[in-house]
Amino acid sequence: MLKVMVVDDSRFARDFAAEILKSNGYSVITAEDGAAAIARYQEQKPPVVVLDITMPDMDGITVLHELVKINPRVRVIMCTALGHRWAIEQSLLKGAVGFLVKPYDPERLVDSVQKAYR
Amino acid sequence: MDRGESMDRVVEPFVKATAYVLQRMLRGRLMVGEVTDGVTIGTAAQVAVTIGLAGRVSGRFVLSMECTTATFIASTMCRKSVELAAETAIAALGEFANVAAGIATTELDAIGVSMNLTVPRVAIGREKESSLPGGELAGATLQTSAGPINIGVALQRSGIAGKWHEGEWH
Numbered sequence A: 001m002l003k004v005m006v007v008d009d010s011r012f013a014r015d016f017a018a019e020i021l022k023s024n025g026y027s028v029i030t031a032e033d034g035a036a037a038i039a040r041y042q043e044q045k046p047p048v049v050v051l052d053i054t055m056p057d058m059d060g061i062t063v064l065h066e067l068v069k070i071n072p073r074v075r076v077i078m079c080t081a082l083g084h085r086w087a088i089e090q091s092l093l094k095g096a097v098g099f100l101v102k103p104y105d106p107e108r109l110v111d112s113v114q115k116a117y118r
Numbered sequence B: 001m002d003r004g005e006s007m008d009r010v011v012e013p014f015v016k017a018t019a020y021v022l023q024r025m026l027r028g029r030l031m032v033g034e035v036t037d038g039v040t041i042g043t044a045a046q047v048a049v050t051i052g053l054a055g056r057v058s059g060r061f062v063l064s065m066e067c068t069t070a071t072f073i074a075s076t077m078c079r080k081s082v083e084l085a086a087e088t089a090i091a092a093l094g095e096f097a098n099v100a101a102g103i104a105t106t107e108l109d110a111i112g113v114s115m116n117l118t119v120p121r122v123a124i125g126r127e128k129e130s131s132l133p134g135g136e137l138a139g140a141t142l143q144t145s146a147g148p149i150n151i152g153v154a155l156q157r158s159g160i161a162g163k164w165h166e167g168e169w170h
Helices: A013-025 A034-044 A058-071 A087-091 A107-116 B002-026 B068-078 B087-110
Strands: A003-007 A026-031 A048-052 A074-081 A099-100 B048-053 B059-064 B115-117 B121-124 B136-144 B147-157
Touching: A003 A013, A003 A034, A013 A026, A013 A048, A013 A107, A013 B068, A013 B087, A026 A034, A034 A048, A034 A058, A048 A058, A048 A107, A058 A074, A058 A087, A074 A087, A074 A107, A087 A099, A099 A107, B002 B059, B002 B068, B002 B087, B002 B136, B002 B147, B048 B068, B048 B087, B059 B068, B059 B087, B059 B115, B068 B087, B068 B147, B087 B115, B087 B121
Parallel strands: A003 A026, A003 A048, A048 A074, A074 A099
Antiparallel strands: B048 B059, B048 B115, B048 B121, B059 B147, B136 B147
16 A cells, blocks of 8 residues: 655644545555654655645754655655745755645645655 | 734735635635724634734734634535534634634745744634734624634734834834
8 A cells, every 4th residue: 555644733634634645545644743754754664745844843844854865765745835935946946746735625635646656 | 104004914914815715615705804903803703713923023813703604614624514512623723724824924924024823722602802902903804605704813012122003013
């Protein structure tokens, strides 16, 4: 089963994404902050990560940088309510493969994960 | 800049962001009311979602609505019918306000008004919120297919350097 890690400090956002992905046949692990995401990534190395940008303590762009250091081939889809150019540019510069703007449609999430897996 | 104008500059991004998030979620037409000063936030409606604002400007962002409206929004977000008292519904309403506040504060950051957000707090029942002592209040009402949603922003400049006063930061 294809594995995806969802990282978001909002419980609702985590559960929402996890439920959609599970119902589309993915195995999902979740993390509630940057430190947990890095630890879980090191343990399980899911090929695809859906990562929120705006999180306390360690923001998503820093987490992305750390994940890419662990595995340069990790496929990370960034998501945020902040649809501004700097966030997209920073994410792409650091190696993200996709970008979701909240609130996103379930179809959009599944489509992005499918594309990341290709 | 007159008194109302600079307050509006801060409040309008919250109104626009809330309308944007609702429009994406409900996929329906919204009517956005004018921003007016001196509103009392969150007292009349049955559900209030409050996010604290901290930074150069501090205060509160409050979305208030009737139970039926809140239940409809939570159910839409959860993609299933939920009870308003359920943990999932509370989390959904908090996320709704959080996304709107995130968009608004990004826009404000671009014009030099930086603020951090606290974790959303959802209160159900009347007489929950009142005003911000010493601060200014403004807000608008969104007419949605799920019912009206009141958007209130209460501001007070923090720190010893000055205060949000007479519509300007001093």
